[in-house]
Structures are given as C-alpha cells and as structure tokens.
Amino acid sequence: MIAVGELEITDAVNREVWENNAAFFEHLIGWIDQGEEASLNRVADDVRGLPILDLGVGAGRTTPLLRLLTRDYIGIDYTVSMIAAARRRHPSERFVLADARDLSAFPDAHFGLVFFSFNGIDAVGHDDRVRILKEARRVLRPGGYFVFNSHNHDGPSFTDRPWNLRPLAPMATRRVIYNAIRRLWELPGSTKNFRRLQRDAFDAGTHGLYPSASHQFGIVVAFVSMKAQIDSLRTAGFDSIAVLRDHDGAAVDANADTSANAWLYYVARVNA
Numbered sequence: 001m002i003a004v005g006e007l008e009i010t011d012a013v014n015r016e017v018w019e020n021n022a023a024f025f026e027h028l029i030g031w032i033d034q035g036e037e038a039s040l041n042r043v044a045d046d047v048r049g050l051p052i053l054d055l056g057v058g059a060g061r062t063t064p065l066l067r068l069l070t071r072d073y074i075g076i077d078y079t080v081s082m083i084a085a086a087r088r089r090h091p092s093e094r095f096v097l098a099d100a101r102d103l104s105a106f107p108d109a110h111f112g113l114v115f116f117s118f119n120g121i122d123a124v125g126h127d128d129r130v131r132i133l134k135e136a137r138r139v140l141r142p143g144g145y146f147v148f149n150s151h152n153h154d155g156p157s158f159t160d161r162p163w164n165l166r167p168l169a170p171m172a173t174r175r176v177i178y179n180a181i182r183r184l185w186e187l188p189g190s191t192k193n194f195r196r197l198q199r200d201a202f203d204a205g206t207h208g209l210y211p212s213a214s215h216q217f218g219i220v221v222a223f224v225s226m227k228a229q230i231d232s233l234r235t236a237g238f239d240s241i242a243v244l245r246d247h248d249g250a251a252v253d254a255n256a257d258t259s260a261n262a263w264l265y266y267v268a269r270v271n272a
C-alpha cells in the first residue's frame, strides 16, 4: 500500500516510542530467548577478542553479554534517552548516538561482529533495512558476522491482534493467565494504537509493515519471510547464512516451516 510513507511512519512512530521508553529497557537483563543465546554461542569462538559493534543497544542489556567476548566494544542507538540510560547503567563502556543506517563513523572491514538484537532492525522500512545490511557488511572484516533477529512474515506475530488473548509461544500456565489479563487490561489502548497504525500497514507477500504487539501495538515494524531475508543478505554480500529458531535456538534449513516462529535469528558471515 505505501512506499512513500514507509520511512516517515516507521521513524516518526517507533523512534518516539523508544525515546520515551528507556526506563522499561533499563530493567532488562540476560538473554531474551534461547535463539539469542544460541546465535551468539555459535559465533563466540570466532569473534572472541575482536571489535564488536552493538546496533540499537537500547539501555545496554546486551553490553555485559558481548563484553564477555571482547574488550573492544561499542554500542550505538538513535535515541538520546537510550544512550543516556546505557551510559548510566554501564559508565565505563562506550556508547554513541548514531543511526544503524549510516555507519560512516566506522571504517570498512573493522568489526568481527555486528549485532542488532531484539528485532531492532525491523524498526525501519524495507529499503532502510537493506541499507543496514549493506552498512553491516561494509564494516565487517573478512570472517566477520552480522547477527540479528527479525519478525517473521510467515509467523504468528504478523497476524497478531490486540484482541488475541492467546500467547504466540508455548509458556507456563501462570504466564498464560498473566498474559491474558494484561492483554485484556491493555485492550482499549492497544486497539486504539492498532487502528491508528494499521492505516499505513501493508503486505507485499514476502515482507510487510504492521503494528507489533510490543508497546501495546504502538510501534510499526517490518516483517520478512525467511527466504526473502536470506536473499537480501546474499545481495548485500554475505556468504553463508544460518537461521535459528526463537524459542529453542535450533538451526533450520531454508525450506523449513517457520509458521510457529514469531521471529528468527540470522547468523550471516563474510568469507574469511
């Protein structure tokens, strides 16, 4: 439906939400799921001691995890409040206000690992995601990795709606109940957000833009199918690509059924 407004809507909506929500991210610690842990474990031995760039670092949840691998660490984010929160939380680490679409502050072939966690890459429109892939590729040294996760166009999150009280992933009964009550409580606000943002949503078959359940359907994010994401990674110059599931970190092949996976992890490598 839209192409013209894709940049404006994602930047206007998402950036403001994150600018105003640093406090929420300041309390996050540890892995968000097994996919994240497995994807970093997969590259840990190859990137240990090398420079690491943490894109969309938020309030620094991933900083201690990545610092286990290297002393040469830098986190960037495009919101002032997140950078301030990350600096407060980890005063001796390096954080810079910068946009993942423009990594011109960093030289070619420098980093051993570029990491973009928690579906941060989906915050921008389709063309800008491609720009981020190219920038990540440019700043990676031979043998380097770009690791990120992204909302799955073919998964349950693409059709998630505020009035859906069922969780998208298996969880303990207590959490199912908590989740349903929270969703009910949030329903008026979520529905209002959803209706407002849905106007600019679209589905292009293998990718689309839609309100995401995060922040009470108050952000609009890119969804991409696994095959389309692998194709864009190849076009951006990555040589080998592994895909891992969110809930258990298991690797899947390019023809796998991903309909149960809200998001997927991509481990993309440049040849050594």
Ligand SMILES: C[S@@+](CC[C@H](N)C(=O)[O-])C[C@H]1O[C@@H](n2cnc3c(N)ncnc32)[C@H](O)[C@@H]1O
Pocket (backbone or CB within 6 Å): 018, 019, 025, 028, 055, 056, 057, 058, 059, 060, 061, 062, 076, 077, 078, 079, 082, 098, 099, 100, 101, 117, 118, 119, 120, 121, 123, 124
């Ligand atoms: C879902 S939050 C995740 C924060 C953190 N990585 C974590 O896992 O706790 C996404 C973060 O990406 C940042 N972000 C989104 N698009 C960005 C861009 N183009 N450049 C830099 N940061 C971006 C947002 O400001 C936000 O802090």
